[in-house]
Each structure stands twice: as C-alpha cells, then as structure tokens.
Amino acid sequence: MAEVNKAQVSEKKRTSPVWIVPAVALLIGLWMLVDAYRSQGPLVEIQFPTASGIEPGKTKVKVLDVEVGEVSSVTLGEDLKSVVATARLDKEAEPLLREDTQFWVVTARFGVQGISGISTILSGGYIQLAPGEAPGERRAFVGLPEPPVTPAGTPGLKIELVGDEAGSIVAGDPVLHKGYPVGRIESAKLDVGTETMRYAVFIEAEYESLVTSATRFWNASGFTFNATADGIQLEAGSMMTLLMGGVSFGEPAGMRPGQSVTDGMSFKLYPDYPSVNRAPHREVVEYVLRFEQSIRGLSEGASVEYRGIPVGRVEDILIEDVSMAGAGEPIPVLITLQPGRLFLSDDAAGVAQLRKAVSNSVTLGMRASLATGSLLTGKKYVSLDMRSHVPRQSEGTYKGRPTIPTLTSGLDGLEVQVSELLQKINEMPLEEFVVSATSLLDDVGGLMGDPAVKQLPASLAGTLAALEQTLGSLSSDSALQEQLQITLEELGRSLVSVRLLADTLNEQPNSLLFTQERRPDPVPPEGSR
Amino acid sequence: MSGVNPGAVGTAASQGRVSCHQCLKLSDKTETKCGLCGARLHSRIPDSRERTIALTLTGALLYLPANALPIMTTIQLGDPTESTILGGILLLLHHGEYPIAGVIFVASVMVPIAKLLALGWLSWSIAGSRGIAHHQRTRLYRMTELIGKWSMTDVFVVAVLVALIQLGGLLEIRPGPAAVAFGVMVVVTMFAAESFDPRLIWDQEGPGDG
Numbered sequence: 001m002a003e004v005n006k007a008q009v010s011e012k013k014r015t016s017p018v019w020i021v022p023a024v025a026l027l028i029g030l031w032m033l034v035d036a037y038r039s040q041g042p043l044v045e046i047q048f049p050t051a052s053g054i055e056p057g058k059t060k061v062k063v064l065d066v067e068v069g070e071v072s073s074v075t076l077g078e079d080l081k082s083v084v085a086t087a088r089l090d091k092e093a094e095p096l097l098r099e100d101t102q103f104w105v106v107t108a109r110f111g112v113q114g115i116s117g118i119s120t121i122l123s124g125g126y127i128q129l130a131p132g133e134a135p136g137e138r139r140a141f142v143g144l145p146e147p148p149v150t151p152a153g154t155p156g157l158k159i160e161l162v163g164d165e166a167g168s169i170v171a172g173d174p175v176l177h178k179g180y181p182v183g184r185i186e187s188a189k190l191d192v193g194t195e196t197m198r199y200a201v202f203i204e205a206e207y208e209s210l211v212t213s214a215t216r217f218w219n220a221s222g223f224t225f226n227a228t229a230d231g232i233q234l235e236a237g238s239m240m241t242l243l244m245g246g247v248s249f250g251e252p253a254g255m256r257p258g259q260s261v262t263d264g265m266s267f268k269l270y271p272d273y274p275s276v277n278r279a280p281h282r283e284v285v286e287y288v289l290r291f292e293q294s295i296r297g298l299s300e301g302a303s304v305e306y307r308g309i310p311v312g313r314v315e316d317i318l319i320e321d322v323s324m325a326g327a328g329e330p331i332p333v334l335i336t337l338q339p340g341r342l343f344l345s346d347d348a349a350g351v352a353q354l355r356k357a358v359s360n361s362v363t364l365g366m367r368a369s370l371a372t373g374s375l376l377t378g379k380k381y382v383s384l385d386m387r388s389h390v391p392r393q394s395e396g397t398y399k400g401r402p403t404i405p406t407l408t409s410g411l412d413g414l415e416v417q418v419s420e421l422l423q424k425i426n427e428m429p430l431e432e433f434v435v436s437a438t439s440l441l442d443d444v445g446g447l448m449g450d451p452a453v454k455q456l457p458a459s460l461a462g463t464l465a466a467l468e469q470t471l472g473s474l475s476s477d478s479a480l481q482e483q484l485q486i487t488l489e490e491l492g493r494s495l496v497s498v499r500l501l502a503d504t505l506n507e508q509p510n511s512l513l514f515t516q517e518r519r520p521d522p523v524p525p526e527g528s529r
Numbered sequence: 530m531s532g533v534n535p536g537a538v539g540t541a542a543s544q545g546r547v548s549c550h551q552c553l554k555l556s557d558k559t560e561t562k563c564g565l566c567g568a569r570l571h572s573r574i575p576d577s578r579e580r581t582i583a584l585t586l587t588g589a590l591l592y593l594p595a596n597a598l599p600i601m602t603t604i605q606l607g608d609p610t611e612s613t614i615l616g617g618i619l620l621l622l623h624h625g626e627y628p629i630a631g632v633i634f635v636a637s638v639m640v641p642i643a644k645l646l647a648l649g650w651l652s653w654s655i656a657g658s659r660g661i662a663h664h665q666r667t668r669l670y671r672m673t674e675l676i677g678k679w680s681m682t683d684v685f686v687v688a689v690l691v692a693l694i695q696l697g698g699l700l701e702i703r704p705g706p707a708a709v710a711f712g713v714m715v716v717v718t719m720f721a722a723e724s725f726d727p728r729l730i731w732d733q734e735g736p737g738d739g
Contacts (some may be wrong), residue, residue, distance in 0.1 A: 015579075016575075016576035016579040016583070018576065018579060018580040018583045018584065019579070019583045020725075021583055021584060021717070022583045022584070022586040022587040022590060025586075025590045025591055026590055027715075029590055029591075029593070029594065032594070056623055057611075058608070058609075058610070124608050138729045145639040
C-alpha cells in the first residue's frame with residue numbers, strides 16, 4: 001500500500017456536529033414554552049349559582065361559537081353558596097373582557113321560543129361570552145343564570161315598560177310594530193315595592209327610530225273583551241301573539257310627534273289597545289267629582305268629555321270613602337284629565353295650563369254631570385259643560401285633590417224634576433177648582449137660558465148701527481178729526497217741555513229754589529295712565 | 530474473573546490494531562480502510578461519548594413535553610378528553626387495571642428514565658479515570674440497548690388506537706403532540722445507545738492496571 005494511504009492516527013479534539021440535535025430540541029422546546037407563555041391569555045373568574053354543566057379542563061369558553069378559552073378549575077365560592085369557574089382565555093380574547101361582559105352556560109333549552117343548544121346534549125355545555133363595550137376592564141364576573149335574550153353590545157334601544165299585570169308576557173316574547181317583530185322582551189320582573197311588572201325591552205337598531213316619546217305600548221297577547229260606554233269590543237292579536245304573547249307599540253291617532261328616546265326610558269304598558277286610545281297621554285291631572293246621585297253605569301275607565309270631546313277618564317270610584325261617609329253624602333269619583341287630549345303639551349307646563357283653565361271654567365259655570373253613553377249597555381260617562389243659571393261656585397278640595405262642582409242630571413235629574421212637578425200638581429186644590437168650575441158652568445148655562453140674553457143679539461145689532469153712524473162722523477176729513485189732530489200736537493209740545501223740566505229737576509232738585517249755576521265740564525287729570 | 534482480564538489480554542488498540550465496524554476484521558491502525566470490506570477504519574466510534582451525551586440530552590429534553598403534553602385525545606360524542614401518559618396510568622389505576630397500568634408504567638416511565646440515567650452515567654463514567662466496575666457497566670449497557678426499544682410500546686398503542694378507533698362522531702382517538710415527542714425521544718435514545726462505544730469502558734483499564 002502506498003505511503004499516502006496510511007492513516008494519521010490522531011486524537012481528535014473538536015466539537016462534534018451531533019450537538020446540533022439537542023440544540024435543536026432545546027430551541028424547539030424553548031420556542032414552544034415562549035409561545036405558550038406569550039399566547040397565554042387572561043385568567044377570568046366567573047361566579048355561577050351552580051357548577052352544573054361546567055367541567056374543569058373540558059368546558060370551553062366561546063364567543064360566536066369560536067373557542068376562546070377553557071375552564072381550568074371550578075371551586076366553591078367564598079360564601080359557599082355559589083361556584084367560581086376559573087377560565088384561561090386566549091390572548092386575542094383579552095379586549096372582550098369589559099365591565100359589561102356577560103357569561104352564561106349554554107345547555108340545551110326547550111322553551112316557547114324554540115329549542116336551543118341542541119349541540120350541547122352530546123358535547124356538554126360551554127360558557128358563552130358576550131363581549132362588552134364598557135371602557136373599564138374586568139377579570140371577575142358574575143355569570144348569568146340564564147342566557148340573555150339580547151347579548152350585551154348588540155346595537156339597539158333598551159327601554160323599560162311598566163305594567164300592572166304580568167299577563168302572558170314573558171322574557172323572549174316579541175315586540176311588534178304593525179304586527180312585525182322589531183324587538184324582544186328581555187326580562188320580566190315583579191317590582192315588589194310598587195307592585196308593578198317591569199319589562200326590559202330591546203328594540204333592534206334598525207327600528208329604533210320608530211320609538212318616540214309619543215309611542216305607546218300595549219299588551220298584544222290573547223284577546224280582550226270589553227263592554228264600555230263606547231259599546232262592546234273584541235280585540236285579538238295575531239296568531240303568534242295569541243299563542244305566545246307579546247307587546248305591540250304604535251302612536252295613537254292625534255298624538256303630537258314625540259322626541260327621540262334614549263336608553264333606559266320608561267314607558268307605560270297598557271293592558272290592551274283600546275285603553276291606549278282611551279288614555280294615551282303621559283301626564284294626567286286628577287280631579288274628584290262628588291255626585292249626589294246614583295253613579296250606576298259609571299265604571300272605571302269611562303270617558304270624561306267636554307262637550308263631547310274626550311278629555312280624560314274615570315280612574316276610580318272612591319268606594320272606601322263612600323262607606324265611611326254618612327248617609328246622603330255625595331259619592332266621590334276620581335277622574336283624570338289629560339292635557340295632551342286638549343292639545344296642550346304633554347308635560348308639566350301642560351298640566352299647569354290645564355289646571356288654570358279648569359279653575360277659570362269652573363268659576364264661569366263649568367259643571368260635571370253624568371250622561372248616558374250607550375243605551376245598549378247603559379254605561380255612563382262624565383260630561384263637562386258650561387251651564388248658565390247655576391250658583392256661583394269654585395273648585396273645592398276633597399282629600400287633597402281638587403274637585404269640580406257637579407250637577408245632578410240625566411234621568412236622575414229628570415226624575416227629580418218630574419217628581420217636583422207632580423208634587424206641585426198634587427198640591428194644587430183641584431177638587432175645589434172643579435167644584436167652582438162646575439158651578440160657574442151652571443151659572444153660565446142659566447144665563448144663556450135667560451130670554452133677555454136671547455134678545456141680546458137684536459139689541460146688539462141696533463147698537464152696532466148707531467156705532468157705525470158715530471164712526472162716520474169721525475172720518476179723516478171731518479171737523480172732529482182735525483180738532484183732535486191739533487189738540488194732540490199741542491199736547492206733544494207740552495210734554496216735551498215737561499220732560500225738560502223733569503230732567504233739570506232730576507239733576508238739580510234745588511233749581512226750583514235757586515238759580516242754576518253752570519259749572520265747567522270735568523277734565524281728567526293729565527299724565528296718569 | 531474467568532481469565533477475562535483486560536490488562537492481561539489487552540485491547541486491539543493497545544496492540545496497535547483497529548477492528549472494522551462492519552466486518553470486524555482486524556487491521557493495522559495505520560490503515561484508513563478495511564482491507565476486506567472497504568469500510569473506513571476507526572479505532573473507536575468517532576465522538577462516541579460526545580454523541581451519546583448529546584443524544585441523551587436531546588432525549589431528556591424531549592421527555593419533558595412527552596409527559597407534559599397529552600399523548601392522545603379521545604373524542605367521545607364530540608366531547609374531547611385529552612390524556613397524558615401519567616394521567617392515563619392514574620386513570621387505569623383508578624379503574625383497578627393494575628397489570629396494564631404496571632406495563633405502561635414500566636414501558637413509558639421507568640424504562641425511558643432508567644435508560645436516560647444509564648446512558649448519562651455511562652457517558653460520565655468513561656471520562657477521566659473513573660475506572661470502576663467495568664463488568665457491571667458493560668452489562669448495564671447491554672440491558673440499555675436491549676430494553677430501550679420496548680419503550681416504543683406506548684407509541685405503538687397510540688398508533689394502533691388511532692388507526693382502529695374511528696367510529697365517526699361516536700368515538701374518535703387522535704394522537705397528541707406528546708406521542709411525537711415520546712417517539713422521537715425513544716429513537717434518539719436508541720441512537721444514543723448505538724453511538725456509545727462500550728470499548729471505552731475497557732479503555733480506562735490501563736495496561737498496567739492489572
């Protein structure tokens with residue numbers, strides 16, 4: 001073998017390239033660690049009433065069905081009455097955590113509004129995150145017990161309805177305008193303090209402008225049957241609202257255009273559409289009418305009309321006051337007048353105007369009376385009208401409320417008048433009258449039978465002939481006529497001078513004794529206006 | 530020691546000879562290529578200790594994610610459950626499957642750790658003059674080489690499960706990132722064992738030690 005092929009035996013002392021392998025492994029490992037650390041998002045604590053459906057390491061946190069985190073642990077809350085789910089969110093989800101961010105557990109739900117969360121039957125529930133919009137950040141939240149009908153941050157209008165009865169309205173029911181759903185009832189709550197139902201209502205952004213301060217909401221659920229002074233009415237909503245319930249809104253006819261509304265504004269929820277038309281106005285002025293007659297036929301909600309124009313309604317018949325009052329006390333009826341009905345502004349200024357107008361009108365003779373509205377139902381309404389020949393009266397007060405004086409009227413008034421008339425007729429001495437009339441007639445009969453009376457026509461004819469002769473001498477061209485004419489003119493002139501004398505005596509009685517002094521005419525002093 | 534005294538016998542290197550890696554023919558150490566098969570001649574595996582240490586280190590590094598990350602994901606009715614190696618063992622213990630838990634524990638936890646420790650110790654011990662217990666060390670090396678590959682059981686189990694259990698939406702098993710780390714770890718440690726030259730153990734036995 002050639003010398004060149006001989007190996008140089010050497011002890012190598014250089015770094016082996018094999019070190020690349022652990023270096024690469026280390027780098028990948030480090031990169032993974034750094035990446036995991038960097039992509040690690042915020043840790044949030046969500047308090048739930050129960051841990052049902054939440055499993056640590058399994059339950060995801062989702063936004064719009066996109067996974068943004070996972071529940072890492074579930075522990076009992078400090079008060080031991082709730083659970084706290086700790087979830088690790090992705091870094092991208094950090095801006096979603098705001099003051100008003102909402103969390104709730106999504107599980108399968110079956111309701112009138114449909115079935116939701118079917119997918120969670122197999123996969124288990126997840127926690128839904130509804131991104132907030134408030135400026136402040138937050139890491140600890142209280143989860144909602146039920147999914148909100150409208151997640152936070154959805155553009156739209158949020159208002160409140162206050163109603164007297166829950167009716168058939170529950171959260172999730174539609175809010176309709178002209179029968180088309182434009183919003184939803186978000187929640188229904190009974191306010192224990194005021195005993196009213198409070199509904200949170202959401203109107204989609206698209207239809208926000210439909211709601212103004214002139215808008216009125218009414219319960220469109222089911223159907224209503226009403227017998228009032230206006231007759232009998234049957235109202236039914238659409239099939240959907242008939243089954244599910246719902247709230248309708250609209251502007252009653254003749255309303256002044258309202259201003260746009262802001263979030264959180266409160267509206268009254270009317271029980272039905274007719275009641276909206278009866279009292280569509282916000283501001284009302286209360287008056288008490290004290291009727292001294294039967295108020296049969298007058299029911300709550302009956303209209304109050306001024307010369308036929310509805311201006312208010314009967315609110316209540318203060319029964320408790322009746323029972324307390326002594327016999328014969330007038331029955332107090334509470335009515336409300338609406339400035340809006342009288343084309344006054346629907347606010348405090350309108351109220352003041354109305355009060356002043358009523359006060360003036362009462363002084364000028366405005367009185368309230370009961371009138372029959374419908375002969376079919378016998379329902380009555382309150383009529384306000386100006387009456388002449390009434391004793392001067394002004395507004396009084398009844399238990400802190402102003403009163404409008406009343407007149408007894410209608411059939412009751414008629415009854416009183418008829419009975420008074422009958423009383424007068426009764427009091428008349430009819431029998432004596434008849435007796436004297438009979439004797440008078442007897443006398444007349446006797447007189448007529450007298451032969452002298454029978455000859456009367458003949459002598460009457462003679463008298464008439466003589467009269468004719470006398471009148472002939474009084475014809476226009478006769479001497480007597482001329483004499484009479486002159487005498488009458490003479491008399492006329494004398495009367496004028498007598499009147500002048502009488503006037504002078506009237507003004508100055510002393511002129512008979514003293515000579516008349518002429519005084520200058522009085523002139524009003526200058527400069528005072 | 531039944532006449533196996535390295536001091537007395539001497540190694541090929543001490544005799545100025547080189548053994549071919551491929552055909553084991555002894556050549557003179559001045560030769561660069563084997564006269565029989567033509568392979569390159571090295572007295573010892575080149576950079577044996579360095580390579581072993583590097584690969585063992587890689588294995589050790591990979592062992593961390595292999596245990597920390599889930600080795601497989603069971604998706605039962607759309608509900609995914611991730612399980613790590615230790616988590617799986619604990620689950621099996623919980624269900625009373627002690628033999629299977631034992632097998633997996635031995636194959637997936639004990640053996641890799643023992644192997645990493647053994648290779649680390651062997652690499653450390655052949656440096657300098659820590660020439661003790663050559664026989665034990667050699668036996669340890671043989672065991673390491675023998676049982677090392679059985680750690681792949683775990684990866685095989687995952688591979689088989691993933692291939693077999695695909696019941697559509699009902700049940701599905703997917704491999705996790707730990708399976709890759711674990712598999713690579715086993716392969717790397719096998720390479721580490723391969724690159725270790727056991728003759729280095731005996732090289733420490735100086736000619737005059739006997």
